[in-house]
Amino acid sequence: MxxxxxxxxxxxxxxxxxxxxxxxxxxxxxxxxxxxxxxxxxxxxxxxxxxxxxxxxxFHRLDVRSEDLSLLRTIVTPNRCKYVRRLSYKILLPEYSEEQGKRMETIEEQEANNEVFTQSIVDLLSILRQWEEAGLLPDLRLFLQDPQSPSDCNEFERRLRSTYLALSKIHRIPTVSSVSYLQINGGYRRTTLPTVGLQLAAFLPNLKHIYGEFAEVGEQITKTKMRSTFAKVFEQTKLLRGSAAEFGFYQEAPMDQRTATFSLLPPGALYDPLSASLRVFSENLTSFVLDAYVDATLFWPSSHETCPTPSWPSLKKLKIAFNPVAPSGDWYFVGTPEEDDDEQFLKHGNPNTMDPFLTAFAKATQQMPVLDTFMLECEIGYGIGFWELSYYAPGVKADWSGDWGDEDTTAVRRLYYTVGEVWRPDWFVAETLRSIGQEKHGSEVIERFLGPRSWSSKSAWSWL
Structure with a gap:
């Protein structure tokens, strides 16, 4: 042996x-x-x-709680550091009484949580920095789990969902060059401010992949302010060229499609700053996956922006799950209720919003010379299913299978539409999408309009 x-x-x-x-x-x-x-x-x-x-x-994969950092220092000795490849970190927040749990957090309590949250990250990265300076830390994947207080429970949901966790005094955070992957889960119980991931990225100079899940909660003014703040942080963040990013900003669309929706744009804004900053951020990437409220400026600058022509020279995979409501509050879909109490009836692309959105997307694809696959997807409603466009280059397996046998393994480009029976793309959009990959793979392309797809079918997002 x-x-x-x-x-x-x-x-x-x-x-x-x-x-x-x-x-x-x-x-x-x-x-x-x-x-x-x-x-x-x-x-x-x-x-x-x-x-x-x-x-x-x-020591290849470790699960660590913030209260166990002293054990991490003791147990992971210098000769064991070399084995650590994946570290999952759970931050524990201060306990609180049952009486406190029945009300919203005070400003003082929020600041105390933010301080513990930040110091816990500082303490972990300080350990990693020591390993790195000693030449002991290899390439590391870091997972920040949902922060939690031992007092948290479902009965205190109002308290838990009322505020965001944020970093405080970030100048204390040490730089760690050995972290190449960062995942932040910040939307299950306690909501982490989406800026946290990007702020940490500034201290991880060799980060190649960032994944974040967040929830947009609170009143309209809170969500609008949060999106504006996040847009500003995105403007200041650049990953290394050839990196990958996946973000989910989950916010439910109105279940009752008869109701009016409100705008998430800052006062006086003519386009969504967050969509625009995400566009600029994505230009350095090879893979970009996004689930969010977005508008056309995600793909192409508004006439009110002053910026150069966008370009995505390395982007191979683009997957966007967009909300049926634009940040302006306008629906991307139209329809007519069949009954007076019909709540889910929007089935077809709205020419006033969908056409500009897709025109911007089509123009963007002309600046993506190595694009292998894209997917634009929206869950319109629980009774309707999905609206979707997708493209696959030869040799790229489709994310989900249809009724056409082994077509997803063909050597031909494929373009699929799941858009209902009424709406069709205009000439520019249709011709531009057909031309993706033509110069590299030839003119032949399979183009299909498919029937409705719901959650009873295999989700195209099952790869997440």
Whole structure:
């Protein structure tokens, strides 16, 4: 056994029993999972080679809580740092009483939470910086889980959803060059301000992939202010050329499509600043995935902007899930109720909003010379399903399968429309989309208009 290559022993140890779902989860720093101790350490006594293999598996993926940072310093010794590739970090916020839980947080409580939140990030990155300065930290994937107080529970939902967690005094944050992937989950219970991910990116100079999930909550004025703030931070953020970004800004559209919607644009604004800043941010990327309220300036500058012609020289994958309501409050779809109490009836593209949106998109694709796949998708309503456009270059597998056999493996370009029976793209949009990849792959293209698709079908976003 001792004569086997170390790589073989490492692979053998990977398959030893640790915990249930061991392949999906990292190992808690405490060595316990759901009350069960790991059996893995006992194998380290077999030999020096087995000890190295056990430590390779044990420290490859770690789950750490902010209260356990002292253990992280103690247990992950210099000879073990080299094994750490994925670190999941859970920040614990201060406890509060039941009486406090029944009311909204005070300004003082919000500031206290922000201070603990920020200091917990500073403390973790300080440890990573020490490892890095000692030449011990390899390429690292960092996952920031939803922050939580031990007092949080469903009964206190109003308190939990009323404010955003934010960074304070960010000049304290140390720079760490070894983090290449950052994921922030900030929209489950306590909502993290979307600017946090981009602010942290400024201290991670070699970041190549950022993923963030956030929820837009609160009153109209709160959401409008938050979007404006986020737009300003985006304007100041640039990832390395060739990077990837995925963002989800989840906000439910009105269930009752008979109701009017309100604008999220700043007072006096003629376009959405957040959409415009996302456009500029995306020009450096190879992959851009977005779920958000957006308008046409996501793809092309408004006539009221002063900026150069946009260009996406490296973009290969573009996937946009847009809300059926534009940031201006206008619907992207039209329809007629079949009954007086019909709440879900918008089925067809609205020429006044959808046509400018798609014209801007079509113009943008002319500046994407290596685009392999795009998807524009909107869930119109629970009773209607999806509106969708998608394109796949030869050799790129479709995200979901239709009724045409092995067409998704063909060597021909494919363009699919799921747009209802009434609306059709205008001449410019149709011709421009047909021309994507033509110079590289030839003129032949499969173009299909498909029937309705709902959640009963395989979601095109299942790859997320």
């Amino acid at each position: 001792d004569h086997l290559p170390q790589e073989i022993i490492n692979r053998m140890v990977i398959y030893l029993d640790r915990y249930s779902r061991q392949e999906q989860e990292g190992i808690p720093l405490t060595g316990k999972h759901s009350g069960k101790s790991s059996a893995l350490p006992s194998y380290a006594t077999i030999s020096k080679q087995w000890k190295e293999a056990v430590e390779f598996v044990t």
